[in-house]
Amino acid sequence: MNASSGSDNFVVFDRVQKSYDGVELVVKDLNLAIGRGEFLTMLGPSGSGKTTCLMMLAGFETATHGEILLDGKPINNIPPHKRGIGMVFQNYALFPHMTIGENLSFPLEVRNIGKSEREEKVKRALEMVQMNDYQGRRPAQLSGGQQQRIALARALVFEPELVLMDEPLGALDKQLREHMQFEITKLAHELGITTVYVTHDQTEALTMSDRVAVFDDGRIQQLAAPDELYEQPQNSFVAQFIGENNTLMGTVSKIDGDQAEVTLDDGEVIDTKPVNVNKVGDRTLVSIRPERVEFNKERLTPGAHTIKAEVLEFIYMGDIYRTRLRVAGSDDFFIKTRNAPDQRRLKPGERIEIGWRAQDCRALDA
Amino acid sequence: MTDNTAQTDNGPVLAADGRPLKASLRKALRAQKIRAMMLIAPLLLFIVVTFIAPIADMLFRSVENQIVGNTLPETTATLESWDFANGEPPDEAVFEALYYDMFLAAEARRHTRVGSRLNYEETGMSSLFRGTGRSLDDLGDDYFDVFEGVDPIWEEAGFWYDFMGAGDGDAEAGGLIDAQRDRLSALLDEPVAGDVGFVPDAEIAAILPRTADAYAAFAAYTALVDEDVVAEEEPWEAVFTALATDLRRDGAGEAIAAYSGDGAAELQAAYEARDQLPDISYTEFFIEEDEDWGSLDTWGTIHAYSPSFTPGYFLTAIDMRLTPEGISAQPENLQIYGTLFGRTLFMSMVIMGSCILLGYPIAFLLANLPMRTSNLLLILVLLPFWTSLLVRTSAWKVLLQQQGVINDLLVWIGLVADDNRLQLINNQTGTIIAMTHILLPFMILPLYSVMQTIPPSYMRAAKSLGATDWTAFWRVYFPNSVPGIGAGCILVFILSIGYYITPELVGGETGTFISNRIAYHISDSLNWGLAAALGSILLAVVLVLYWAYDKLVGIDNVKLG
Numbered sequence: 001m002n003a004s005s006g007s008d009n010f011v012v013f014d015r016v017q018k019s020y021d022g023v024e025l026v027v028k029d030l031n032l033a034i035g036r037g038e039f040l041t042m043l044g045p046s047g048s049g050k051t052t053c054l055m056m057l058a059g060f061e062t063a064t065h066g067e068i069l070l071d072g073k074p075i076n077n078i079p080p081h082k083r084g085i086g087m088v089f090q091n092y093a094l095f096p097h098m099t100i101g102e103n104l105s106f107p108l109e110v111r112n113i114g115k116s117e118r119e120e121k122v123k124r125a126l127e128m129v130q131m132n133d134y135q136g137r138r139p140a141q142l143s144g145g146q147q148q149r150i151a152l153a154r155a156l157v158f159e160p161e162l163v164l165m166d167e168p169l170g171a172l173d174k175q176l177r178e179h180m181q182f183e184i185t186k187l188a189h190e191l192g193i194t195t196v197y198v199t200h201d202q203t204e205a206l207t208m209s210d211r212v213a214v215f216d217d218g219r220i221q222q223l224a225a226p227d228e229l230y231e232q233p234q235n236s237f238v239a240q241f242i243g244e245n246n247t248l249m250g251t252v253s254k255i256d257g258d259q260a261e262v263t264l265d266d267g268e269v270i271d272t273k274p275v276n277v278n279k280v281g282d283r284t285l286v287s288i289r290p291e292r293v294e295f296n297k298e299r300l301t302p303g304a305h306t307i308k309a310e311v312l313e314f315i316y317m318g319d320i321y322r323t324r325l326r327v328a329g330s331d332d333f334f335i336k337t338r339n340a341p342d343q344r345r346l347k348p349g350e351r352i353e354i355g356w357r358a359q360d361c362r363a364l365d366a
Numbered sequence: 367m368t369d370n371t372a373q374t375d376n377g378p379v380l381a382a383d384g385r386p387l388k389a390s391l392r393k394a395l396r397a398q399k400i401r402a403m404m405l406i407a408p409l410l411l412f413i414v415v416t417f418i419a420p421i422a423d424m425l426f427r428s429v430e431n432q433i434v435g436n437t438l439p440e441t442t443a444t445l446e447s448w449d450f451a452n453g454e455p456p457d458e459a460v461f462e463a464l465y466y467d468m469f470l471a472a473e474a475r476r477h478t479r480v481g482s483r484l485n486y487e488e489t490g491m492s493s494l495f496r497g498t499g500r501s502l503d504d505l506g507d508d509y510f511d512v513f514e515g516v517d518p519i520w521e522e523a524g525f526w527y528d529f530m531g532a533g534d535g536d537a538e539a540g541g542l543i544d545a546q547r548d549r550l551s552a553l554l555d556e557p558v559a560g561d562v563g564f565v566p567d568a569e570i571a572a573i574l575p576r577t578a579d580a581y582a583a584f585a586a587y588t589a590l591v592d593e594d595v596v597a598e599e600e601p602w603e604a605v606f607t608a609l610a611t612d613l614r615r616d617g618a619g620e621a622i623a624a625y626s627g628d629g630a631a632e633l634q635a636a637y638e639a640r641d642q643l644p645d646i647s648y649t650e651f652f653i654e655e656d657e658d659w660g661s662l663d664t665w666g667t668i669h670a671y672s673p674s675f676t677p678g679y680f681l682t683a684i685d686m687r688l689t690p691e692g693i694s695a696q697p698e699n700l701q702i703y704g705t706l707f708g709r710t711l712f713m714s715m716v717i718m719g720s721c722i723l724l725g726y727p728i729a730f731l732l733a734n735l736p737m738r739t740s741n742l743l744l745i746l747v748l749l750p751f752w753t754s755l756l757v758r759t760s761a762w763k764v765l766l767q768q769q770g771v772i773n774d775l776l777v778w779i780g781l782v783a784d785d786n787r788l789q790l791i792n793n794q795t796g797t798i799i800a801m802t803h804i805l806l807p808f809m810i811l812p813l814y815s816v817m818q819t820i821p822p823s824y825m826r827a828a829k830s831l832g833a834t835d836w837t838a839f840w841r842v843y844f845p846n847s848v849p850g851i852g853a854g855c856i857l858v859f860i861l862s863i864g865y866y867i868t869p870e871l872v873g874g875e876t877g878t879f880i881s882n883r884i885a886y887h888i889s890d891s892l893n894w895g896l897a898a899a900l901g902s903i904l905l906a907v908v909l910v911l912y913w914a915y916d917k918l919v920g921i922d923n924v925k926l927g
């Protein structure tokens with residue numbers, strides 16, 4: 001895994017703000033440092049300002065306030081074509097009137113690279129994405145996945161140090177998307193290029209990235225490695241946005257170091273890890289992943305709190321079982337259990353006791 | 367492999383009911399097709415009637431030349447064997463035929479029409495035919511006086527009627543009447559039908575062939591066109607001319623002597639008095655009326671334009687002409703159509719070019735400005751469409767004339783001297799300026815619609831790949847907008863090549879198009895054949911250009927919206 005330390009900051013957003021209409025800030029106070037060779041993903045719901053950030057970096061939008069540094073130098077006044085940033089667009093933006101070969105040699109031509117060198121590089125780029133045989137075709141004669149590869153090859157053919165990708169896999173079907181996710185990460189790491197990747201598919205973000213920046217409302221809600229993001233969400237937005245999540249409302253009734261007791265609204269008490277609550281009496285949203293909920297008493301830590309639950313529905317999903325429970329008055333509490341030989345299938349109507357390890361249950365902002 | 371369509375070994379694929387799949391499919395599709403056809407049938411009919419039929423009619427008119435043959439059937443038939451190269455005017459037989467053809471035509475007042483038709487090819491023909499038509503009666507009158515002197519009975523309508531056969535003529539001679547009926551239909555350009563109430567006597571027709579012919583013509587015309595009773599009308603002067611000709615024919619004496627039917631005695635008396643008849647040949651008569659009848663050119667022209675179909679109009683339209691010697695170039699001072707076609711094409715090109723130059727940036731702005739601004743701009747572009755063409759053109763007159771706004775402005779700025787104001791109207795400049803303005807929307811709209819479909823990400827991609835603004839535009843945006851240019855060019859060029867009203871109003875002498883000439887021939891000179899030929903050539907030019915365009919650019923590359 002490459003630089004996540006931020007010691008070698010290749011791209012820096014320094015207190016960047018952006019407004020299109022002078023009324024509303026689309027990007028509010030963005031601070032972000034991306035290390036050289038890092039694969040960083042911007043993840044967030046639609047309209048959260050991801051594309052805007054990318055466009056500011058590429059030079060197609062100017063920051064209303066703040067500075068963007070590339071390799072230590074401010075780039076606000078450098079026109080897009082001099083930034084040397086490779087870019088893959090959501091609709092690929094392959095030039096329809098040029099063949100694949102011409103598309104790839106375009107960035108080399110505008111850089112006045114000689115013909116033989118150009119051909120050499122185009123060939124290598126096509127090999128890189130395993131598309132050597134398609135040089136003479138036009139983009140319209142390629143499938144979506146093939147076009148995607150060509151767009152990638154074109155963004156890489158002039159050997160940029162930084163590549164931006166704006167939802168490059170959005171138009172592909174699931175299987176192809178997974179395959180391309182793998183290829184893109186592989187290429188990016190092999191070539192050692194810095195990648196800023198935009199998506200609103202969280203699985204994509206988790207599987208591909210060194211670090212993920214979760215965007216919402218023009219701000220980064222959390223910037224962390226995928227595992228940290230999933231297991232230790234910093235606030236309720238991140239917890240709910242990443243992965244599946246059960247939430248319960250309650251009030252903090254006791255704080256003891258990194259363990260806290262929360263009294264749910266129906267009076268039951270649970271063990272939690274305080275994240276952004278700091279005193280007794282705070283309202284909190286408690287978040288717990290479905291796979292961390294345990295109903296087998298033997299496996300629970302002795303002395304841990306348990307609460308009552310009623311099984312509402314059992315869903316067989318092949319590798320896992322998903323069970324819907326009624327917990328503390330809420331009907332959409334899910335648990336996930338692995339389909340193992342010794343696993344018990346819960347039946348609707350059954351009454352059980354559930355519990356968890358305190359550190360898996362995070363008491364977040366209300 | 368299990369398949370729910372049965373396949374017999376190597377045989378055709380069968381449908382569920384055992385019939386060949388292809389046949390079932392065709393049957394299913396046929397019903398659909400018929401339904402679809404019925405849906406469009408009214409529109410199709412409308413298009414055929416209002417669009418295709420007039421074009422076909424125009425194409426036909428441009429080669430049609432039946433008027434000469436229809437008006438002078440006997441003359442053209444007799445003239446066929448005549449050879450212009452001999453250097454001799456035609457012989458007496460032709461003049462004789464001409465006399466009777468002309469007589470009938472003059473009675474029907476059709477001789478001036480063939481005169482005007484031939485006048486397109488040879489000036490003077492119109493007055494020649496008109497003048498001669500007026501004095502055709504003179505010849506017959508001279509003979510009539512003699513016959514009347516011999517026996518006043520020749521003046522009587524009833525006598526003539528009985529003499530020529532009355533109701534008891536036989537069938538074979540009746541063919542004469544049918545022939546006359548057909549001839550009248552052709553001459554009058556409308557079917558003539560009805561009962562003449564007269565059938566010539568075969569015996570008389572054999573003795574006096576010319577007279578029988580002339581009388582049959584008279585009878586048919588009187589009964590069918592004038593709708594009078596033949597027996598009550600005095601025959602035409604031509605009948606007396608014909609009688610004189612027949613009496614003087616060799617061997618007429620014996621036949622007349624042997625004749626014993628109605629009026630045998632009167633005929634015998636007339637025959638005996640034949641020496642008193644004025645001795646004038648048809649040739650002499652015509653040349654005396656107008657010496658042009660003796661000219662080779664007159665007959666050459668009639669001869670050249672005798673066939674029912676002629677390339678004459680087309681030849682005229684390309685500055686050639688069909689002379690008696692064959693096809694040759696038009697005299698220099700009459701060569702106008704080549705210049706006009708050339709000018710039309712050239713100016714249309716210039717107009718098209720100006721439209722691209724002006725329209726491209728506007729379309730670009732329309733496609734790339736924010737919605738609100740571009741909508742306003744679009745309204746401005748469309749505004750001319752909501753103003754009458756005439757008003758727009760007249761506005762240009764006000765702007766461009768020598769004492770007009772633009773000249774005033776230039777003088778005021780000091781760019782041109784007051785006594786040297788620019789001539790901006792009534793010449794090519796005027797036409798080009800006004801037409802460019804009028805046709806500009808036809809360039810902008812297709813361009814705009816194509817540009818709208820070019821994703822902005824293309825330009826961004828090009829720039830991110832290192833292209834400057836200009837390179838990105840030229841190498842990426844422009845090629846993608848070419849279909850719009852193509853569509854705009856076709857529209858503007860084809861519209862402009864056939865434009866009429868604007869060149870007419872602001873073109874003056876030098877700025878008019880071929881269409882103005884066509885309009886002139888349609889409404890002023892009434893030479894519809896030539897107008898049709900010019901129109902057909904214009905149509906062909908457009909089709910050829912369209913074809914060439916298709917070869918070069920590909921018509922499926924063109925987007926109109």
Ligand SMILES: Nc1ncnc2c1ncn2[C@@H]1O[C@H](COP(=O)(O)OP(=O)(O)OP(=O)(O)O)[C@@H](O)[C@H]1O
Pocket residue numbers: 020021026044045046047048049050051052053200
């Ligand atoms: N050119 C523009 N003019 C005005 N407002 C814009 C413009 N582009 C984007 N916005 C607004 O800025 C906000 C952020 O847009 P942005 O495209 O960055 O979102 P995004 O995170 O990329 O969303 P998505 O996942 O849907 O692509 C949105 O509210 C959008 O309406």
Ligand SMILES: [Mg+2]
Pocket residue numbers: 050051052166
């Ligand atoms: Mg976006």
